[in-house]
Amino acid sequence: MTPFALENRIWSGAETISRPELAALQVRRLRELLARAGRVPFYRQALAQAGVSPADIQTPDDVRRLPVTTKEDFRQNYPLGLLAVPREQVARIHGSSGTTGKPTFVAYTRKDLETWSDLCARFLVAGGLRPEHTVHICFGYGLFTGGFGLHYGVERVGAAVVPASSGNTARQVLLIQDLQADVLVGTPSYALSIAESARQQGLDPRDLNLKFAHFGGEPWSEGMRTQIEAEMGLMAFNNYGLSEVIGPGVSGECAARNGMHIQEDHFLVECLDPDTLEPVQEGEKGELVFTTLTKEALPVIRYRTRDIAMLDRSPCPCGRVGVRMSRVAGRTDDMLIIRGVNVFPSQVEEALMRVEGTALHYLIEVGRPGAMDEATVRVEVRPQDFSDKMSQMQSLRERIGREIQSVTGVRMNVELAAPQALERSLGKAKRVIDHRRKEL
Amino acid sequence: MKTKQLSLFLENLPGHLHNVCKALADANINILTLSMADTQQFGILRLIVKDADKAKAVLEDAGCVVDLTEVVATEVADHPGGLADILEVIRKAELNVEYMYAFTFRRGDKAILVFRFNNPDAAVAALEAAGVAVIDDVEIYGRAE
Numbered sequence: 001m002t003p004f005a006l007e008n009r010i011w012s013g014a015e016t017i018s019r020p021e022l023a024a025l026q027v028r029r030l031r032e033l034l035a036r037a038g039r040v041p042f043y044r045q046a047l048a049q050a051g052v053s054p055a056d057i058q059t060p061d062d063v064r065r066l067p068v069t070t071k072e073d074f075r076q077n078y079p080l081g082l083l084a085v086p087r088e089q090v091a092r093i094h095g096s097s098g099t100t101g102k103p104t105f106v107a108y109t110r111k112d113l114e115t116w117s118d119l120c121a122r123f124l125v126a127g128g129l130r131p132e133h134t135v136h137i138c139f140g141y142g143l144f145t146g147g148f149g150l151h152y153g154v155e156r157v158g159a160a161v162v163p164a165s166s167g168n169t170a171r172q173v174l175l176i177q178d179l180q181a182d183v184l185v186g187t188p189s190y191a192l193s194i195a196e197s198a199r200q201q202g203l204d205p206r207d208l209n210l211k212f213a214h215f216g217g218e219p220w221s222e223g224m225r226t227q228i229e230a231e232m233g234l235m236a237f238n239n240y241g242l243s244e245v246i247g248p249g250v251s252g253e254c255a256a257r258n259g260m261h262i263q264e265d266h267f268l269v270e271c272l273d274p275d276t277l278e279p280v281q282e283g284e285k286g287e288l289v290f291t292t293l294t295k296e297a298l299p300v301i302r303y304r305t306r307d308i309a310m311l312d313r314s315p316c317p318c319g320r321v322g323v324r325m326s327r328v329a330g331r332t333d334d335m336l337i338i339r340g341v342n343v344f345p346s347q348v349e350e351a352l353m354r355v356e357g358t359a360l361h362y363l364i365e366v367g368r369p370g371a372m373d374e375a376t377v378r379v380e381v382r383p384q385d386f387s388d389k390m391s392q393m394q395s396l397r398e399r400i401g402r403e404i405q406s407v408t409g410v411r412m413n414v415e416l417a418a419p420q421a422l423e424r425s426l427g428k429a430k431r432v433i434d435h436r437r438k439e440l
Numbered sequence: 441m442k443t444k445q446l447s448l449f450l451e452n453l454p455g456h457l458h459n460v461c462k463a464l465a466d467a468n469i470n471i472l473t474l475s476m477a478d479t480q481q482f483g484i485l486r487l488i489v490k491d492a493d494k495a496k497a498v499l500e501d502a503g504c505v506v507d508l509t510e511v512v513a514t515e516v517a518d519h520p521g522g523l524a525d526i527l528e529v530i531r532k533a534e535l536n537v538e539y540m541y542a543f544t545f546r547r548g549d550k551a552i553l554v555f556r557f558n559n560p561d562a563a564v565a566a567l568e569a570a571g572v573a574v575i576d577d578v579e580i581y582g583r584a585e
Contacts, residue, residue, distance in 0.1 A: 381449055381505055382505075383505050383506075386447075386449050386505045386507055387507070388445075388447035388484060388486070388507045388509045388556070389538055389539075389556075390477045390479070390484055390539070391538075393449075393482070393484065394479070415451075415481050415482075416449070416451075416481065416482050417451055418449060418450070418451050418456070418503070418504070418505060419503065419505055420503050421451060
């Protein structure tokens, strides 16, 4: 049971237009998008190859005639080759993990930032945010889209922001308590850490003023929602987004909390079989593919998210028109989310190569022994790297740890292993064991 | 006047030390002395055996990471101040001890100290100049017989 009765308040009239109105808007915006994308050499070539022009778009489903875009395309066009506006029109640049040491950059015009703030405002208001509230944001502020995306969304609603950023958990409790925050924004696992820290300080987290929480940045379960709500005495909402599409604000829950409404007036969504790229049956799991309908600086056409989820097209009692997506049930690639940060095993490999000069045998183990994710990398020691001096072995271990942190942005434990200690497989090497999978 | 020592990388896991000792036992190699440096996650095992080169080959066949290092072994009087006297020589020569360990044999009133120095040759010269008995492999093996 939720501790607070929540009124169904709707931020924008665009959220409740009719399905036919939405379809007409999507077709118009999709045509405009194709015209804009034509300024990007990558898209110009891809669209020419597919033989599609704006006039060919008659219904939203015609998006299927367009070519798909992948993370690899971002990498090939590093750093900002997919930019569709002159550089002087760029107002902000964010980034996310690339599959190697280089991040993926995304750009926003002034208008994109306005749109983004508005989209965040929509799900924040749906999930209880009111202008009189104070919002504690403990997402990291930086290239990661979580911090700034939510920050401007909260400001758009007219509420007060405490930009606490991440880290120093004991201090987070102090800020939440003394500044009387009503709403918490961050990753769900960090919320549990904050609750734990409050209890260590002799405080019952339920006695804090928090009423609502908006969580994103990592997968979490219904069980975790129940736990957080019970431990902290608040109502928790899920939201979804990825930087390549815009960041947070792609979708979010309403008071019904039965799936996240995709903001379909800005993002065209498809749910596809990852192998055939054909749409899955209604209600079945598939890979989410998004086309940005309004983005100026960095439009993406049919971006393959690698996120596996389900779509629910049945009407929602809240009246919002956007289809609802389920929680992300998995990935079609090997990307891990560790403490809210996207990490690819290939990044760890790159870090190891920087230390050792050559690829090593390694295994990444991720678990959640307490509230937070813990990652451990086991690396085999090659005979030529072995030193009889303990200090040198310790420093090798520390060097590997530092390099992994510098490439991935995540601190991981490093364990040195004897040669041949890690299991060899005949096919694809097993690089990751994710103990959290069982809990989802 | 230096002594060969085998150093092995060992993960701190059940059975790993046993595997090493079993491989040496099967090859009929006797361990004269050993020392173990450990961390929570891994350790370095240091061994002095009679035939270091053969032992290295045996252990490498068993899949171990083995390093052959040169250490300096000295004889020391087995009474209070014995070690301090030797370290005084090392201090005066401004040499650094990477690590050390000691062992005694069943007979006599002397112990043997094994040192790993950053500069073993300088250490041997300083110790001998101060009249400390530096002993080599042959002599250690002889005493162990």
